[in-house]
Amino acid sequence: MASPPDSKYTYTIHRIPTPSETTPATLAALVKKFKQTKLVALEAEPDGFAVKYADEVLHPLDIWTQRLAGLSTVLICVATPIEEAIPSSTSLSISNSNSTPESAAIQDPVTQDADTDADTEALLHNEWIGMATIRGPLPYPTYHLPETGQPIPADPDQETRWHLCSVYTSSAYRNRGLARQLCAAAIAHAVAATQMLNQSQSLSQFQSQSPSGSQSEPKDEAGKKTAARIRLFCNPEKTYLVAMYKRMGFKEAGRCTLKDAFGANGDGGLVPRDTGSSEALRYRWERRYGLAMERVCEM
Numbered sequence: 256m257a258s259p260p261d262s263k264y265t266y267t268i269h270r271i272p273t274p275s276e277t278t279p280a281t282l283a284a285l286v287k288k289f290k291q292t293k294l295v296a297l298e299a300e301p302d303g304f305a306v307k308y309a310d311e312v313l314h315p316l317d318i319w320t321q322r323l324a325g326l327s328t329v330l331i332c333v334a335t336p337i338e339e340a341i342p343s344s345t346s347l348s349i350s351n352s353n354s355t356p357e358s359a360a361i362q363d364p365v366t367q368d369a370d371t372d373a374d375t376e377a378l379l380h381n382e383w384i385g386m387a388t389i390r391g392p393l394p395y396p397t398y399h400l401p402e403t404g405q406p407i408p409a410d411p412d413q414e415t416r417w418h419l420c421s422v423y424t425s426s427a428y429r430n431r432g433l434a435r436q437l438c439a440a441a442i443a444h445a446v447a448a449t450q451m452l453n454q455s456q457s458l459s460q461f462q463s464q465s466p467s468g469s470q471s472e473p474k475d476e477a478g479k480k481t482a483a484r485i486r487l488f489c490n491p492e493k494t495y496l497v498a499m500y501k502r503m504g505f506k507e508a509g510r511c512t513l514k515d516a517f518g519a520n521g522d523g524g525l526v527p528r529d530t531g532s533s534e535a536l537r538y539r540w541e542r543r544y545g546l547a548m549e550r551v552c553e554m
């Protein structure tokens with residue numbers, strides 16, 4: 256398919272609302288679009304994801320719905336024809352392909368002033384041309400996989416942990432910085448959510464102090480998060496991907512198995528139980544082949 260001229264479209268990133276934030280009818284429409292977009296992606300790029308089209312096409316809708324809930328935040332890049340462009344207070348406009356990851360990273364389409372309706376409108380009415388999922392904050396015991404060789408943080412209590420996955424852009428819209436912007440938005444979400452966590456902690460500490468206030472003791476900084484750790488897994492054979500993530504600030508951080516990837520992506524329940532029962536299954540599921548990369552964003 257020929258690439259559409261940039262001048263005719265604006266590209267914006269929107270978060271899919273969680274099931275509890277929307278009506279059943281809207282949720283059903285969004286889940287259907289999410290499933291369709293991912294299946295098209297899987298057919299076009301069988302090597303681009305941990306999961307396979309043949310398995311995914313069989314999943315009931317509740318599995319797709321769960322992927323929008325809990326610790327998962329799904330970001331969608333939509334293309335809007337210029338004449339129909341609806342200004343949105345919540346979207347991250349990325350029609351300027353020269354914007355740097357840093358300029359995008361200061362805007363978080365997820366935690367800035369919420370206008371879920373504008374996001375939902377944009378998602379319902381425009382073409383989805385890219386996606387990324389950011390999962391977190393994740394607990395240390397399940398996040399840290401010692402066998403991968405990933406670095407051990409000095410103090411796990413002082414950071415939040417996130418896993419970035421399902422980064423994809425439609426082939427007709429590639430090479431215009433959209434994957435870079437999706438990753439920047441995902442990173443911005445992790446950083447902003449960590450800042451919000453610190454603010455709510457400071458507030459609760461303030462409120463628990465004596466009402467006299469002015470005589471209060473110095474604020475206890477214990478438990479404050481000083482960093483957001485963002486990890487991803489990718490195929491090391493795709494050297495351009497490794498180079499792309501390095502330019503986004505990620506560093507190599509060990510080797511993972513397909514089983515690790517399913518778990519980190521929130522699909523641990525889809526891993527067969529007998530992955531060690533034959534040479535073929537071990538090769539598919541337990542070979543330490545994928546490249547782990549991570550970026551630590553200091554607060």
Ligand SMILES: CC(C)(COP(=O)(O)OP(=O)(O)OC[C@H]1O[C@@H](n2cnc3c(N)ncnc32)[C@H](O)[C@@H]1OP(=O)(O)O)[C@@H](O)C(=O)NCCC(=O)NCCS
Pocket residue numbers: 300302303304421422423424425428429430431432433434435436488489490495496499502
């Ligand atoms: C990988 C993918 C997401 C890139 O999407 P994109 O929208 O074209 O990426 P961008 O335009 O934002 O490019 C980001 C950078 O990567 C580079 N890049 C992207 N695809 C490239 C390729 N095939 N070869 C070489 N460089 C490439 C760009 O030149 C750009 O470089 P910069 O850092 O100097 O700006 C897209 O090709 C894709 O969806 N592939 C299939 C799924 C997949 O493999 N996902 C990754 C899972 S870990």
